[in-house]
Amino acid sequence: MSSRLDPLVLLPLILGIVTLIIYQFAPFVIQPDLGATSIPTLTETRSNNEFGVTTNGLILIRIAAGAIILLGLWTLTNNQLSRAAAALTALAGILVLEYFVVFWRDYAQEGATYLSSMGFGFWTLLGLGILMLLQAAIPRPAVAREFQLRSLAANQESAILLALVVLIVTIGIASPRFLATRNILDILQGNAYIAVAAIGMAMVIITGNIDISVGSLIGLLAVISGRLVVAGAPIWLAWLTPLLIGALVGLFIALIVTYLRVPSIVVTLGMFSILKGALILWTNGQRVTGMPEGFYLAQMKPFGIPMSILFMLVLTLLAALWMRYSGAGRSLYAVGGNAEAARLSGLSATRVVIMAFVLNGVFAGIASVLYATQLQIIQATPPPALELFIIMAAVVGGVSILGGKGTVIGAMLAAILLNMIRSGMIFIDFNVFYLQAITGLLILLTVLIDLIRRRRQMV
């Protein structure tokens, strides 16, 4: 494979990052009496902000830039996608411009003279929007023949991203309140722990195994974390203990799977009962309350970004890079794809499977801390069917249940997509009782798309 990297491939990525930085930090408005004001002032609702501007478009900028960065990073690993990234960047550019159109429309209505007070951030973002739109037209000779709309659906990650964008835009049109920063953040924040757990699950499934016990494990670890801190343990200890115990449980499962040759589905089915029983027996159904102030990790907001979202993005990114570029990470695919070939090339399948399960335990530990700290109370029982939801996220994200295929970025996007659908349905007054049926249909749909794609590749 060619390792030559066309610098033009990086363009969408750079545009995405710059947009996000400008959006986040640059002064947007310069008011004579107040000085520079950044965009967050504008993200309040129309009635609250001083311009009276509809701000629905603003959240789109952030989402679009985030999506571009993700796709751009992943373009680095897959040259064929640079055109898809360019197309998506252009789409994001349209969204950015849409905001400015709305702004000018409202500005004209209000008849105010704010235009002269617009600061650096305002004009840069406008320029960036145009640039994002235009860059799709830049010829990229190295990959130009790959410019086909079909390549957008060529893999699960971009298909999900596309579905996500379509979903957000559709529901946003039906109910603009859905696009409010607060709502989008709430959705992402409340379910970030599922995406984190899906990282570990993806690794386990890629090695050709499965973990059914992860839902019970998260519930148990969350209560351990809460009880520790209530009992007076230092907060850092309450945050780290679940990771350690999770790793130990993962190690225990892996040892039975590898050395005693019991299928992972059976071991984790047993562990599912054991952990769930232990949790209920121990807590007696009593939820944990009264944690000290500094314990709520998921509610912290460094740089204005909720901690749980930060965790989700950073961990997914690290895991994706690790699985793509490190020897240990790649060995997961080798063992899952063809165990015999992996063995012949000197890989120890035992060691790789143990590693996957231990990491899965650690990620379950992190997910449990995020889950435990997102509300003021910790429920004694984990959300019902949590393990199925996590497995679904991994599978919809393109991780093949037969092993050897899939990425954690896909798993994270799928986790977000599944949650967006749930919340979106509520926003458009869809009959909530059918929610689960829709989720099931969605899984079927992704599986079918995957099948069609594989058949086409085979031909």
Next chain:
Amino acid sequence: MADAAQTSKPTWVQRLRGILFSQEGILLLILLGVIIVLAQQNPNFWTVRNLLNQGRLMSEVGLVALPMTFIIITAGIDLSVGSILGLSAIVLGVLWKGAGLPLELAIFLALIIGSLAGLMNGLFIVKLDVPPLIMTLATLALYRGLAQGISQARSVTGYPEWFFIFGQGRILGLPTQLWLFIIFTILSIIILRRTTLGRSLYAIGNNPVGARFSGLPVGRNLLIIYTYAGFMSALAGVVFVSRVTTTRSDMGAGLELDVIAAVVLGGTSIFGGKGTVIGTVIGLVLIQLLKNGLALSGVTSDATIIVIGVVLILAILVNNFIQLKRTS
């Protein structure tokens, strides 16, 4: 040595050893041990009344465990059985109370819907090559969602007296659903041991490509067993509704794990190609008696699921160990 064993008739010692060290034999020994311990712990355990009651409680999981044994022998799995149970229970309730159909017809239609739900699983798995785990994971959500959507989370009650025969009545001294379970168990044993359909399931589980090339109707047989699973789940649903006298959309949630635990405990290999109905029944009885005995000894029901988890893993471990010894 293998040749010698095949040509000469096995002595009774060898036969006994074969039976004892089979998965069923080991399980039976464990079951006997468990029964002896539990009977000594509590005088109320080894009574006809208690045992019949356990038979009643066990039948719903048991009815579904029979087709699940078939499916797991073919190296497949069906996670949607609990949801099919819920869906058919809701169909039964809504058609009877909502649409005003006679209850007999509603029961019939519920069984049809359950079978169709199973057939749909089979069609996707056979025609489109969707892995069974994924397909039934999807329909686990889909069927449960349909049940919730159709019922709008309202429960149906007020069934006529005669309907309770399935879940609460007795025929010739045995609970009705136990009769159902026994009949279907015998039927399943005959199918699995004596029919080409049953024998082909092992071939499919061991080597699906080989089975197809030997001219076995792999697709048709898979369709039949997934439909059978749907039908039995619906039947279990009818029994369930009759036993608890009400229909709710969350009925049977988590049933799939109980069922799979019983089947796997009974020695059916999750990789396919190996397993018996008798083993499943022993696994089922073992789990139910453990639950009951522990409850009688004052252990809370939450603690019993720990024991079941441990027993599940241990039983597989012991079996693996013994099989390893036998082959070496």
